[in-house]
Amino acid sequence: MSNFLRWCGAGIRPLLILGVLGLVLWATTISSAYQMRLFTIVGIYALLALGYQFIFGHAGALALTQGSFFGVGAYVTGILGSRYGLGGEYTLLLSVALPLALAAIVAAPVLRLDSHYFALATLGIGQVLLLVAIAWQDLTGGSNGLSGIPGLSVLGYEIKKGPGIMIAVWCCVAAGALLSWRITRGLYGAALQISRENPVAAQAIGIDTARLRYATFLLSAMFAGLAGALYAHSIRVVSVEALEFPIMVACLTITVLGGRTHIAGAILGAILIVNLPEWFRVMEKYYLIAYGVALLAAIIVAPYGLIGLLEQWRAKLWPERPAALPEPAALPDKSPVVGQAGTLLEVQDVRKRFGGLKALDGVSFKVAYGEILGLIGPNGSGKTTMLNVITGIYRADTGSVLLNGEAIHEKASFTIAGSGIARTFQNINLVDDMAVLDNVAVARYGFEKAGLSQALGADWHEAAWQRARANAVYLLDALGIAHTASARAGGLAYGIKRKVEIARALALEPSLLLLDEPAAGLNEDEQIDLADRLRTFSRKGLSILVIEHNMPFLMPLAQRIICLDHGVVIAEGTPAEIRANPLVIEAYLGAPEGPQP
Ligand SMILES: Nc1ncnc2c1ncn2[C@@H]1O[C@H](COP(=O)(O)OP(=O)(O)OP(=O)(O)O)[C@@H](O)[C@H]1O
Known part of the structure; x- marks a missing residue:
């Protein structure tokens, strides 16, 4: 019980609990049919925005299809209800299923697109659906729409107009909120966050970011379809308005206003967007201007949404002590491969061009089990490109990369990470x-x-x-x-x-760790400390490939070093051999300091 109370008291939860109680109280005091209808519409918008948070908030993709999926859901219910008199067990289910199927079909081509191209493509899909609805008169009633849609009934049980549908809608909001809460927490929630903030890093730790985006798109469509069905059952008419852009704009505004990733934000945003015009109506002809200014001000003051702003204030005014850390749990080391002879990674004649520039020009080398191999060379010699080819961020033009004898150069980045190659980045990710x-x-x-x-x-x-x-x-x-x-x-x-x-990379239990300038930004003591720790990992069976410009760090650490210049391996050997190699001295190290003869 005390755990539950502690949970309720953390963060802005006391405020959210008060908010929920306030909502319930508000609902019980509503007496007019008009107010009840408004409250129902708030619930429908909240559901729509809750769904939109998956693709827009959690996946960070500006999809402009949410309003269209809402319209498709509304039409499905409109057609099944008004033409065939089907009950909610069919209308709700099919209103979710059709947008879901539609999303599954369009996702494959559009989710490949980046940012504004993606937004434009999704906008285009909405326009196509709108034109289809207008043109397919026999089915949709064309621009006249559909009327005579029955109220919601489930398995023959009629849900009453007014309070009945209002309660049904808010039950769906509660279920949607619970679902969203489950999905966006824990490991899946963290994976969504890293995929949104840093997709390259997400893939480097084995997360299939495309799959996550796909799942969030489908979830959004399902919520939108359900919201559309409830809208049709409560308004009892469906016209092309349900597919028009203002629904999408309202959904976007709610999500931005309330908070892109806060469940409570979807509800607060919906309350505001539906009620603000009503509250400002006392200003008569200026009410729309006041409404617009209020929305704009809220978006400027609270870029993370109003719930995000509340969280910021809470953190500033009542900072909480961080929760106790869990007890450490060790990961298995690689001791089975300690002392194992042979090659872990083999790079064979890899070439990579960027336009006319040969970044890698026939690079071949091997990394042995448990070896620490250094990779050096002047700026622009191709070191990071080599790491990017090994980890699947770039695809080699020709040549191959074998891990434990198995070709990995055509695999996706997240699959390579899953097969035992972990990395860090030159620019921290x-x-x-x-x-x-x-x-x-x-x-x-x-x-x-x-x-x-x-x-x-x-x-x-x-x-x-x-x-x-x-x-x-x-x-x-x-x-x-x-x-x-x-x-x-x-x-x-x-x-x-x-x-x-490095800790994140080690969490992948890799057999090979690729480090891109790990000593940059570390003082001398920290460098010594890091080198010691890397040696310890290596003794436990980890192979390490280190790119480094810092020779005092690398020379005592690496067992072997490879030097690249203009995308070509110009030398390979022990640190002492590399230091004495005239080609390396000329291209990179320069002559050793000291008295000249
Ligand atoms: N995505 C890319 N598009 C075009 N050119 C690229 C790309 N990535 C790398 N290059 C070019 O390839 C060459 C090799 O770059 P790379 O980053 O691999 O060098 P590096 O040896 O790691 O250099 P540094 O030590 O400065 O990090 C450079 O000329 C670079 O400008």
Whole structure:
């Protein structure tokens, strides 16, 4: 019980609980049919926006199809209800199923597109649906629409006009909110966040970002279809207005106003968008101007939405002590491969061009089990490109990359990460607004078999997320930065961020770790400390490929070094051999300092 009370008292939850009680009280005091209708419309909009938060808020894609899926849901109910007299068990189900099927079909081509192209494509889909509805008169009633849609009934039980439909709509809002809450928490929620903020990093930790985007698009369409069905059952007429752009604009405004990822934001936004024009009506002919100004002001003052603003104020006025960290849980080391002879990674004659520039020109090398291999070379010599080819971010023009003898050069980045290659980035790729602990824990996504079914199903107590966080504490401790676990990643010093990235990479239990300039931003003591820790990991069976310009860091660390110049391997050998190699000295290291003869 005390745990539950503590949960209720955390963050802005006391306010949200008061808000819910206020809503219930408000609903019980409504007496006029008009007010009841408004309250029902608020619920329908809240449901629409709750769904829109998946694709727009959580996946970060500006889809402009939500209003169209709403219209399709409304038409399905309109047609089935007015023409065939079917009950809610059919209308609601099919109003969800058709937008879902439509979303599944259009997702494949449009979800590949980036930002504004994606928005434009989704806008185009809406226009096509609108034209179809106008042209297909026999089915949709054309521009006259459909009337005589029956009220909601389920299995022959009639749900009363007024309070009945209002309660039914708000029950759907409550169920939708619960569903959304389940989906957007824990490992799945964290995976959504990293995929939105940093898709390259998400793929590098084994998350299939396209699949997540696809799932969020389908979820949005389902919520929109249900909202459309409830709209048709409560208004009892459907016209092309249901497919027109103002519905989409209202949905977008609600989501931005309330908060793109806050469940309460969808409800608050819907209350405001429906009621503000009513509240401003006392201003007579100026009411629309006042309404517009109020919306604009809210969006400027609260870029993360009104609920986001509340959270910011709460954090500033009543800062909370960070929750206690979970007990660290160790990950298995790679001891079975310790001492194993042979090649873990083999790069064979890899070439990569960018236009006329040969970034990699026939690069071949091997990394042995448990080896620490250095990769050096002047700026622009192709080192990072090589890492990007190994990890599947770039596809080699020719040549191959083998891991344990198996070709991986045609695999997707997230699959390569899942097969045991983890990496860090030259330009750090953490999620700034996430706690350090969660930045690391999210990399356990694949190992915990996280996904939509886990989020919705058995794992009610989020045991997978708790295990992932416990592993993350262990890894942060292994890198000597456990004290930063509760901090926001964005606020950390550069050197610590690099270590957090290493901890995140290690959470993948890799057999090969690729590090891109890990010592940059670290002072001398920190460099010595990091080198010691890397040696420890290597002794436990981890192979490491390190790109580094910092020779005092790399030379004592690496067992072997490869030097690239203009995309070509110009030397390969022990650190001592590399230091003495005239080609390397000329292209990169320069002559050693000291008295000249
Ligand atoms: N996506 C890209 N598009 C076009 N050119 C690219 C791209 N990525 C890398 N290059 C070019 O390929 C060459 C090799 O770049 P790369 O980043 O691999 O060098 P690097 O050895 O890692 O350099 P640094 O030490 O400065 O990080 C450079 O000339 C770079 O401008």
